[in-house]
Amino acid sequence: MIEALLAQLATSPWALSILFVLVLGDAFLVLIPGEAAVVAMGALASATGVPPLGAVIAVTAVAAFLGDVGCYLIGRLTGLDRWRWMRGPRMQAAFGWARARLDQRIGAVLFTARFVPFARLAVNLTAGASRLAIGRYLAVAAGAALAWAAYQSLAGAVISMLVPGGTLVSVLTSIVVALALGLAVDAVLSRRRRDRPTS
DSSP states (O other): OHHHHHHHHTTSTTHHHHHHHHHHHHHHOTTSOHHHHHHHHHHHHHHHOOSOHHHHHHHHHHHHHHHHHHHHHHHHHHOSSSSGGGGSHHHHHHHHHHHHHHTTOHHHHHHHHHTSHHHHHHHHHHHHHTTOOHHHHHHHHHHHHHHHHHHHHHHHHHHHHHOTTHHHHHHHHHHHHHHHHHHHHHHHHHHHHHHSOOO
16 A cells, blocks of 8 residues: 555655655654655666655655654653653563663664664664763764665665565565674674774
């Protein structure tokens, strides 16, 4: 249904605006199909040339980054127990998982969470509530948003050429690639920490 709607909207001047809203909203409400919209729009861009694939990636990256930063700010301002939905056992377990890993593995956690909707919300709220250094957070969040935007858009473009009904396949594949990408970033960050001279 979402793919059919996006197909009709692809040639509309509102296509990229709608994509922006879906991706931004997906940061806060995991029921919004942000990932499916990006993959579908990437497939449409590849098949029809409208909208341009570069524009899809840019709009998606900006919306994803702003959504993540919004969650970070909410966590920073309210903590992790302000609202009833935050106090449930599932959310508290997710917050605990994120808190335990953010200081040591910020790259892997933020990159991986960007590809897993429920984890994305928990990690960004926890990063804010834990008062993770804003400069460090913004740098990694921006990289994660751009990587996610490029990957989802290009996955849609490539899968649309190779596999019929590729949206589901590309979303599942993106999770595996996210794990590998996050571990690679952690390895680079760990190496830099080891190589940094101690004073």
